[in-house]
Amino acid sequence: MEIANGTTVQEFILLGFRVESQKQFLLFVFFTILYMLTLAENITIMTVVFLDNHLAQLPMYILLSNFSWMEMCYVSTTVPRMLFDLASHHGVISFHECFLQFYFFFSFGCTETFFLSAMALDRYLAICHPLRxxxxxxxxxxxALVGACWTGGFLGYIIPVILISKLSFCGPNVIDHFMCDLGPILSLACPPLGNISLVCKIFINTLFLGNVFFVVLSYAFVILNLINTSSQGSRRKAFSTISFHIMVATLFYGTVGAMYCIPGGESQSEVVKAVTVFYTAITPFLNPLIYCLRNNQVKEAMGRLQKRKVIR
Structure with a gap:
């Protein structure tokens, strides 16, 4: 981490959204409301699943409640820091804080990919092997599946983060982003980088494409099974259920794929920021709405809890 004149890089400067003060205030208000709503939605899902005896026994909702907790942690790794910088115009983050954010952001992101695969597996087993x-x-x-998702998520990217933290940073220390992300950090590292950039890309692409392939394959088998064996009524109900899962997976994988798996996806900083905002702040807000607004079981559970509250 030594600069050419012998000093040490102890902090980075996050440029954030390079807009005038009035627009920064509007962004602060918008993201504050979005963040609070995201927390409220996911807390509601977790509470409903925890308090309703029926939902608490169903694997799909055990996975969903853990997914909601993960989403709260995931959005909290970036948005509070972004709000702080928007409000204070500070932008300075220490080297260690930057890499902690980087590690937890990617760990929760990896955990989300594993949970999407776990939920796809659950729907595959429920629809294609209902008797078993x-x-x-x-x-x-x-x-056990929940534990594997959390463990895999936090171990999946620890080696690349350690390798990147050992790189030499000789200046400049300005990150043209609102968070410590892979591309901007690597762009500040002094040569030679060796094979670290390649190792990071291999890890990301292996985890990401492996989970995408598993999810696509699972839902392909589910759809084929529904077309070939189900009655029209049960087929419509099953399609309604899996459509929510497919929509959530498409939102997450589509935006993340555009960032990290398409060549040239990190070439324009403003485009990168817009895409990053979508999958770090917008998607966690939309996911609970997609899963639960049209989910009859969740609506019924909320109705039961409301009746229980009224009776008391």
Whole structure:
């Protein structure tokens, strides 16, 4: 981390959104409201699943409540810092804070990819193997799957983060972003980088494309099974359920894929910021709405909880 004159890089400067003060205030208000709504939505889902005895026994909702907790942590790794910089025009972040944000952001992102695969597996087993589903996705199996998602997410990117933190940073220390992301950090590292950039890309692409392939394959089998074996009524109900999962997966994988897997995806800083905002702030806000607004089981559970509250 030594600069050419012998000093040490101890902090980075996040440029954030390079707009005038009035627009920064509007952005601060917008993202504050969005962040609070995102927390409220996910807390509501977790509370409903936890308090409703029926939903708490179903693997899909065990996965969904953990997914909601993960979304709250994921959005909290970037948005509070972004709000602080918008309000204070500060932008200075220490080297260690930057890499902590970088690690947790990618860890929660990896965890989200694993949870999307876990939920795709759950729907595949429920629809394609309904008779064996209670044994294949028992509570023990479901909690083991949840544990694997969290463990895989936090171990999946620890090696690249350690390798990048060992790079030499000799200036400049200005990051043209509102967060510590992979591309901007690597662009500040002094040569030689060795194979670190390649290792990071291999890790990202392997985790990302592997999960995308698994999700696509799972839902392909589900759709084929529904077309070939289901009655029209049950087919419509099943399609309604999996459509929410497919929509959430498409939103996340589509925006992340545009950033990290398409050549040239990080070439324009303003485009990068816009795409990053979408999958770090907008998508976590939309996911609870997609999962629960048209989900009859969640609506019924909320109705039962409301009745219970009124009776008390």
């Amino acid at each position: 589903y209670p044994q294949l996705m028992s509570r023990h199996s479901c909690y």
